[in-house]
Amino acid sequence: MKTAVIGSGAWGTALALALRDNGHETALWSYTEQESSVLRERGENPMLPGVALGPGVALTTDLDCVKGCGAVVLATPSFAVRGTARQLRGRIDPGTPVILVSKGIEKDSCLLLHQVVAEELGGRNPVVVLSGPSHAEEVGRGVPTAVVVACEDREAALLAQDLFMSRRFRIYTSPDIVGVEIGAALKNVIALCAGCCDGMGCGDNTKAALMTRGLTEIARLGVALGARKETFAGLAGVGDLIVTCTSMHSRNRRAGILIGQGKTAREAMDELGGAVVEGYYAAASAKQMADRAGVEMPITAGAYEVLYAGGDPRQVLERLMARERRDELEAEESWI
Ligand SMILES: NC(=O)c1ccc[n+]([C@@H]2O[C@H](COP(=O)([O-])OP(=O)(O)OC[C@H]3O[C@@H](n4cnc5c(N)ncnc54)[C@H](O)[C@@H]3O)[C@@H](O)[C@H]2O)c1
Missing domain, CATH: 1.10.1040.10 (N-(1-d-carboxylethyl)-l-norvaline Dehydrogenase; domain 2)
Structure with a gap:
């Protein structure tokens, strides 16, 4: 499946590698050109030393990479979730699940981040939350890890489970987002x-x-x-x-x-x-x-x-x- 990971910090990078290893066509979007060049030149993310990017992850700073994707992973810090989701509106295909992996609560509004994303995308995309005990450093190295993907829309949760599930990354579903x-x-x-x-x-x-x-x-x-x-x-x-x-x-x-x-x-x-x-x-x-x-x-x-x-x-x-x-x-x- 064509996928994109938005945010190339430690967690976004580790998840992009997990998708690539599961055979998905994967783009990894960086917030800055500089960050993207560092990934390209070093062949690894400085936050994940020793974890080679290898082939099969398309590095980009173009948010249009979400067009035509079957799923989009949102992995920015929590403070950037609303702004990034707003920019995705109009680019992401209606119905494409957004898998939110950022952890936090929106300042002042106290909204949960899945509510923020749903608001910005006008409710046209199911939002799945992926969470659990998962250090990027360990997922990047293939250390056995289990997480949960939660969504009220069971089809979307099952899709997220399917995308990431492997011998090293065990994914449970939950309706309790x-x-x-x-x-x-x-x-x-x-x-x-x-x-x-x-x-x-x-x-x-x-x-x-x-x-x-x-x-x-x-x-x-x-x-x-x-x-x-x-x-x-x-x-x-x-x-x-x-x-x-x-x-x-x-x-x-x-x-x-x-x-x-x-x-x-x-x-x-x-x-x-x-x-x-x-x-x-x-x-x-x-x-x-x-x-x-x-x-x-x-x-x-x-x-x-x-x-x-x-x-x-x-x-x-x-x-x-x-x-x-x-x-x-x-x-x-x-x-x-
Ligand atoms: N690191 C982990 O092990 C881990 C595991 C699970 C969940 N998370 C969650 O994932 C999210 C990202 O964490 P991380 O560890 O990858 O962070 P990080 O500090 O490694 O990277 C943050 C990334 O966000 C980008 N960024 C900064 N400002 C931005 C903006 N205004 N708009 C868009 N992007 C911007 C930076 O360029 C950088 O690539 C956090 O909410 C964190 O809680 C992290």
């Missing part, structure tokens, strides 16, 4: 906090508690927004949370470590060379969404305080530990 997107976007906030714990020298116990209670509050918000609770026990929930909170591949965790060691959020992101730290943006949106929905998210609120209001992570942790005593299942009974 809201749950999958909420899990994908908000685990980055918890990964920042997990990194912060590491940077402050806390132990495994602290991090495990943070991940568990972090997932609980993500699920609480998700369910309030119409997601299915089981999704948070799946690949896009606990699966992605584990991988992001425990790996040095995660920029969110790495940024958190620096903040835990005393850097400001800005200094930490600069030290990561300007690579996108989605959790920083997601923390603001998550806080806004939680406030609007009247859902309690104490860890996310603490992350917001540290990232945006100069809060001291040690004091935030102390406050979280000193919250009123609770039953573990108490607040969750209303889910059922």
